Amino acid sequence: xxxxxxxxxxxxxxxxxxxxxxxxxxxxxxxxxxxxxxxxxxxxxxxxxxxxxxxxxxxxxxxxxxxxxxxxxxxxxxxxxxxxxxxxxxxxxxxxxxxxxxxxxxxxxxxxxxxxxxxxxxxxxxxxxxxxxxxxxxxxxxxxxxxxxxxxxxxxxxxxxxxxxxxxxxxxxxxxxxxxxxxxxxxxxxxxxxxxxxxxxxxxxxxxxxxxxxxxxxxxxxxxxxxxxxxxxxxxxxxxxxxxxxxxxxxxxxxxxxxxxxxxxxxxxxxxxxxxxxxxxxxxxxxxxxxxxxxxxxxxxxxxxxxxxxxxxxxxxxxxxxxxxxxxxxxxxxxxxxxxxxxxxxxxxxxxxxxxxxxxxxxxxxxxxxxxxxxxxxxxxxxxxxxxxxxxxxxxxxxxxxxxxxxxxxxxxxxxxxxxxxxxxxxxxxxxxx
Amino acid sequence: xxxxxxxxxxxxxxxxxxxxxxxxxxxxxxxxxxxxxxxxxxxxxxxxxxxxxxxxxxxxxxxxxxxxxxxxxxxxxxxxxxxxxxxxxxxxxxxxxxxxxxxxxxxxxxxxxxxxxxxxxxxxxxxxxxxxxxxxxxxxxxxxxxxxxxxxxxxxxxxxxxxxxxxxxxxxxxxxxxxxxxxxxxxxxxxxxxxxxxxxxxxxxxxxxxxxxxxxxxxxxxxxxxxxxxxxxxxxxxxxxxxxxxxxxxxxxxxxxxxxxxxxxxxxxxxxxxxxxxxxxxxxxxxxxxxxxxxxxxxxxxxxxxxxxxxxxxxxxxxxxxxxxxxxxxxxxxxxxxxxxxxxxxxxxxxxxxxxxxxxxxxxxxxxxxxxxxxxxxxxxxxxxxxxxxxxxxxxxxxxxxxxxxxxxxxxxxxxxxxxxxxxxxxxxxxxxx
Numbered sequence: 001x002x003x004x005x006x007x008x009x010x011x012x013x014x015x016x017x018x019x020x021x022x023x024x025x026x027x028x029x030x031x032x033x034x035x036x037x038x039x040x041x042x043x044x045x046x047x048x049x050x051x052x053x054x055x056x057x058x059x060x061x062x063x064x065x066x067x068x069x070x071x072x073x074x075x076x077x078x079x080x081x082x083x084x085x086x087x088x089x090x091x092x093x094x095x096x097x098x099x100x101x102x103x104x105x106x107x108x109x110x111x112x113x114x115x116x117x118x119x120x121x122x123x124x125x126x127x128x129x130x131x132x133x134x135x136x137x138x139x140x141x142x143x144x145x146x147x148x149x150x151x152x153x154x155x156x157x158x159x160x161x162x163x164x165x166x167x168x169x170x171x172x173x174x175x176x177x178x179x180x181x182x183x184x185x186x187x188x189x190x191x192x193x194x195x196x197x198x199x200x201x202x203x204x205x206x207x208x209x210x211x212x213x214x215x216x217x218x219x220x221x222x223x224x225x226x227x228x229x230x231x232x233x234x235x236x237x238x239x240x241x242x243x244x245x246x247x248x249x250x251x252x253x254x255x256x257x258x259x260x261x262x263x264x265x266x267x268x269x270x271x272x273x274x275x276x277x278x279x280x281x282x283x284x285x286x287x288x289x290x291x292x293x294x295x296x297x298x299x300x301x302x303x304x305x306x307x308x309x310x311x312x313x314x315x316x317x318x319x320x321x322x323x324x325x326x327x328x329x330x331x332x333x334x335x336x337x338x339x340x341x342x343x344x345x346x347x348x349x350x351x352x353x354x355x356x357x358x359x360x361x362x363x364x365x366x367x368x369x370x371x372x373x374x375x376x377x378x379x380x381x382x383x384x385x386x387x388x389x390x391x392x393x394x395x396x397x398x399x400x401x402x403x404x405x406x407x408x409x410x411x412x413x414x415x416x417x418x419x420x421x422x423x424x425x426x427x428x429x430x431x432x433x434x
Numbered sequence: 435x436x437x438x439x440x441x442x443x444x445x446x447x448x449x450x451x452x453x454x455x456x457x458x459x460x461x462x463x464x465x466x467x468x469x470x471x472x473x474x475x476x477x478x479x480x481x482x483x484x485x486x487x488x489x490x491x492x493x494x495x496x497x498x499x500x501x502x503x504x505x506x507x508x509x510x511x512x513x514x515x516x517x518x519x520x521x522x523x524x525x526x527x528x529x530x531x532x533x534x535x536x537x538x539x540x541x542x543x544x545x546x547x548x549x550x551x552x553x554x555x556x557x558x559x560x561x562x563x564x565x566x567x568x569x570x571x572x573x574x575x576x577x578x579x580x581x582x583x584x585x586x587x588x589x590x591x592x593x594x595x596x597x598x599x600x601x602x603x604x605x606x607x608x609x610x611x612x613x614x615x616x617x618x619x620x621x622x623x624x625x626x627x628x629x630x631x632x633x634x635x636x637x638x639x640x641x642x643x644x645x646x647x648x649x650x651x652x653x654x655x656x657x658x659x660x661x662x663x664x665x666x667x668x669x670x671x672x673x674x675x676x677x678x679x680x681x682x683x684x685x686x687x688x689x690x691x692x693x694x695x696x697x698x699x700x701x702x703x704x705x706x707x708x709x710x711x712x713x714x715x716x717x718x719x720x721x722x723x724x725x726x727x728x729x730x731x732x733x734x735x736x737x738x739x740x741x742x743x744x745x746x747x748x749x750x751x752x753x754x755x756x757x758x759x760x761x762x763x764x765x766x767x768x769x770x771x772x773x774x775x776x777x778x779x780x781x782x783x784x785x786x787x788x789x790x791x792x793x794x795x796x797x798x799x800x801x802x803x804x805x806x807x808x809x810x811x812x813x814x815x816x817x818x819x820x821x822x823x824x825x826x827x828x829x830x831x832x833x834x835x836x837x838x839x840x841x842x843x844x845x846x847x848x849x850x851x852x853x854x855x856x857x858x859x860x861x862x863x864x865x866x867x868x
Contacts, residue, residue: 002487004523004745006477007508012521014528015472015535022463022473029456034802036779036809038449039456043440043554044478044510044540045498053436064479066500069544074441076478087446089438094448096826098812101449106478110503120477133813135791142799252791259792260799311438345470357569357686358693365576365694368468375470378532379567392530 009111009119015342021122021329024151025104028124028323031147032102035139037126040101042083044108048073050086053310062109076108080125080322088129089311097130097316118326127320129307134249136319137283137303138256144287144299144321145262151328152337153289157298160270160286163250164302166233167271169243170219179206187220188274195221220272226254229269249283281305285321289331298328341394345373347433348395350387352402354380359406363399363429370430390416399429443545443553449776455556455763458585459538462558462757465581466536469573471560474535476517478542482507484520487744496543510542514559514756522563523745531564531750552760561754563741568683570753571717571737572690578721578733578755579696585762586771587723591732594704594720597684598736600667601705603677604653613640621654622708629655654706660688663703683717715739719755723765732762775828779807781867782829784821786836788814793840797833797863804864824850833863 006012013021029039048065052075065075077083080103088099104124111117126143128136141159148157167184171177182205186198195217202208202216219236222229230247237243250269257267273286282303289298301321308316332338347367351360360376367374375395377386383400390398401411411429414421424432440446447455463473482499486509499509511517514537522533538558545551560577562570575593582591601618605611616639620632629651636642636650653670656663664681671677684703691701707720716737723732735755742750766772781801785794794810801808809829811820817834824832835845845863848855858866 001746002483002744004484004520004742005481006524007479007481007502007506008504010477010479012477012525013473013475014525015474018473018475021475026460033778034807036777036782036807038777039447039452040449041447041452041455043444043446044542045441045444045554047439047441049436050438064500064502066498068441068498070442072441086438090440091446091448096823098823100809108478120479128812131812135785135795135810135812138791138795139810139812142795146802256792256795259795308438310436312435343470343472344467348470351569357572358690361569361572361576361690361693368580373468373470375534376569376573378562378565378569378573389530389532 007119009113009117011118011120016338016340017329019341019344020332020338021325024323024325024328024332025122025124027150028147028325029102029104031143031150032126034146035100035126035143037100037102037128037143040087040103041105042077042080042087042103044076044106045074046077046083046086048075050311051075051077051082053082059109062111064108064110077105078109079107080105080123081320084125084127084129085308086311088316089308089314092130092312092314092316098136099129100127101129102126121326124323124325125320127318129316129318132317134252134256137249137253138260140283140285140301140319140321141253141257141262141267142260144285145257145260145266147299147323148287151332155265156290157266158288158290159267159299160273160288160297161250161253161267161283162269162271162273163246163283164280165246165249165282166237166243167216167219169240169246170215170237172242173237173239174208174212174215176206176208176212179208182206183208183216184274187216187272190217190220190272222269222271226264226267226269229271233271246282253283279304283319289335291335292331295327295331295334297324298331299323343375343393343395345375345395347372347374347397347399348386348390348393349374349376349399350383350390350401351377351380352383353406356401356403356406360401363401363411363426366430367433370434372430372433397433401426441553443547443551445552445554450772450774451763453775453778454766454772455759458757458759458762458766459556459558461584462581462759463536463538465577465584466560468580469534469560469577471534471536471562471577474521474537475539476511476514476521476537478510478540479508480511480517480520482509484745485509485511485516487516493543496545498542498544511539512543513541514539514557515754518559518561518563519742520745522750523742523748526564526746526748526750532570533563534561535563536560555760558757558759559754561752563750563752566751568686568690571683571687572694574717574719574735574753574755575687575691575696575701576694578719579691579694579700581733581757582721585766589699590724591700592722592724593701593733594707594722594731595684595687595701595717596703596705596707597680597717598714599680599683599716600671600677601650601653603674603680604649604671606676607671607673608642608646608649610640610642610646613642616640617642617650618708621650621706624651624654624706656703656705660698660701660703663705667705680716687717713738717753723769725769726765729761729765729768731758732765733757777809777827777829779809779829781806781808781831781833782820782824782827783808783810783833784817784824784835785811785814786817787840790835790837790840794835797835797845797860800864801867804868806864806867831867835860 059078063075186201199213202213280302284302286297287299303319364376398414409426493512497509540556620635633647636647714736718736720731721733737753798810832848843860
């Protein structure tokens with residue numbers, strides 16, 4: 001006997017988890033498509049040089065890599081952005097720009113499995129490539145907003161928005177522009193380690209003066225309404241054209257969101273989000289659930305100047321974001337937002353009389369033709385066993401009919417939620433479920 | 435520069451191929467769910483011993499396998515049946531029986547890439563585990579029938595049905611029962627190599643006599659209506675109880691299919707299908723498109739006695755089938771059944787006046803709220819460029835509005851299929867698309 005087990009860091013999705021997971025995936029796909037993002041797919045395996053080119057030391061270390069039977073060095077993708085860069089460089093002449101795509105697919109990282117992290121997880125990315133227009137920035141906010149409303153989080157999430165140009169502009173005026181990576185890295189830790197440690201790091205790694213540290217910390221800690229934050233920022237960044245352009249862009253995004261009916265409470269300017277390191281060059285987003293801020297951002301992204309510089313000379317600017325499907329699923333579980341069902345069907349037809357098999361089948365087909373999802377129990381077992389099955393799986397209704405009922409041309413519908421039952425003529429069964 | 439390319443035998447799916455691919459996947463999922471099959475997912479990577487246990491020499495050779503960073507021997511799944519066996523053995527006590535699941539996921543095989551075969555392809559499997567009831571056999575036929583009707587193949591496909599018990603029963607009467615694998619292997623080649631070569635192989639590998647060969651060939655070549663074939667079979671298999679039981683089962687399946695409204699022309703008994711080797715033990719299916727029989731079966735499966743014998747002592751009989759997604763997609767392309775579009779959206783709003791950005795955004799939100807999938811062009815470019823984009827992507831309509839139109843409170847809708855255009859009041863835009 002071989003022990004049936006999954007690898008460390010990997011998991012099976014049983015129906016009760018896979019049903020809501022599929023609902024989230026379908027919701028993401030439908031929302032992305034409603035904005036004109038087209039689906040694509042790329043291989044799980046790529047040439048190792050393609051994956052190693054853009055990744056950080058960390059992703060290189062975590063990557064699943066090996067030599068295939070043909071002696072090629074290959075790796076399993078660790079995100080959907082590197083494959084998008086390779087894909088775009090390869091096909092952009094055929095695709096044309098602007099190119100809007102979404103991609104929902106598993107990725108693999110040999111991460112430390114503490115903290116409930118898995119080594120296989122699904123990413124749901126959307127990106128618009130080939131344009132620097134602010135419309136795409138606004139649209140990214142709209143997509144995230146629409147998606148979380150659709151998933152049942154209306155008024156229960158906030159999209160935090162920042163613009164890299166602001167910090168970069170301010171750093172220019174401080175003559176610290178070439179230290180931006182160190183500064184970002186330090187500021188990114190503010191919520192976790194506090195101001196004192198961030199100042200220490202800013203001095204050590206970026207060589208910032210006391211005054212500069214104070215200024216940078218003040219900027220990262222700005223709070224208030226969006227209007228207040230923008231007003232304060234304008235003053236702090238008075239000397240920088242780049243920062244002023246970044247501030248103006250944020251204003252346009254807020255105005256566009258308002259035109260789309262999104263209130264200020266759902267989109268907040270937050271200078272403390274830094275969103276990784278040197279990849280993003282413009283607006284950046286993170287999305288937090290108001291009831292579960294500690295699980296971190298559930299949808300993040302931003303604007304970049306050049307997606308595919310390792311694979312093509314053509315400059316491809318763009319903007320996109322990624323929904324953290326499995327993190328969101330865990331959050332929905334914790335918040336009691338998942339349906340408690342192990343079956344996608346609503347109705348179970350019980351099966352008593354094997355002589356009547358074809359009548360049961362007819363019934364099931366009629367219900368399905370009327371749009372009802374219906375399962376027929378596969379064997380003529382005792383009612384107790386079949387009812388236990390219905391309860392365990394979470395069916396909403398059972399349909400009960402034996403030879404007596406078929407002769408009389410009627411069936412019984414039992415509502416498992418409230419225990420009520422009613423008899424309906426066999427000919428009106430489908431109508432009863434409408 | 436790193437050359438942007440996919441590995442040999444792997445491919446990207448661009449929007450024009452991915453859009454119909456997603457439609458097939460969604461159709462399969464919806465049909466499976468309408469019968470109560472629940473979605474599951476399993477990891478792409480498994481312990482090598484799990485994957486090697488059940489596979490044939492061929493799958494072992496084709497498998498992508500390596501040692502992970504933790505020194506474990508792992509492999510990428512080459513089908514969804516071995517993972518299902520492992521999954522069932524591991525979780526069956528929690529799941530209970532009957533257990534109905536579907537699984538749509540990629541699998542990997544390092545196959546010879548001739549004949550348009552790819553090394554990564556998606557399988558769409560459904561199985562019912564833990565029952566030997568004939569209802570599940572009938573249901574499998576219904577699922578396949580419903581799916582192909584749903585995909586636009588009504589009256590253009592035939593489900594070929596056989597039952598392993600018939601041949602096995604006949605072989606018993608010939609004292610060739612222990613040669614069944616060799617006999618199946620030989621008969622399976624009948625359509626490809628012809629009777630003479632099959633007889634040669636039957637003699638060599640199974641030690642069949644001339645008379646036995648004749649009898650076996652006659653059985654595999656039976657044609658006529660289902661009733662005629664069953665009648666002939668009853669005579670050939672007169673001496674075998676097992677074969678008679680198999681014939682009776684086929685009768686029940688045909689009767690059940692008829693009760694579900696499926697005509698004899700869509701389900702045909704075909705003794706020539708053998709469907710792989712020793713895994714299946716009862717009814718087996720293959721599905722052929724009447725306009726493209728040469729591409730082979732697009733949906734195949736059957737009944738087995740014991741799914742997970744390598745991983746558990748619990749006997750798990752079941753029945754299932756697998757839709758060959760990518761083969762079907764290729765067939766639909768060849769038959770001109772694929773929509774010619776590169777965007778999931780129907781409507782493109784052209785963008786002329788950057789001062790009016792927020793008005794364009796409002797328009798797009800109103801249309802989306804009315805259920806219209808709509809893209810807003812991301813930059814205020816010349817009309818010619820935007821119209822070319824609309825044509826290239828395959829939008830059905832464009833909405834045209836500049837500052838003059840906004841002032842007058844009206845917009846123009848252009849139908850790209852017939853070139854017609856009409857003006858509608860801005861307030862009635864959503865209604866115009868309903």
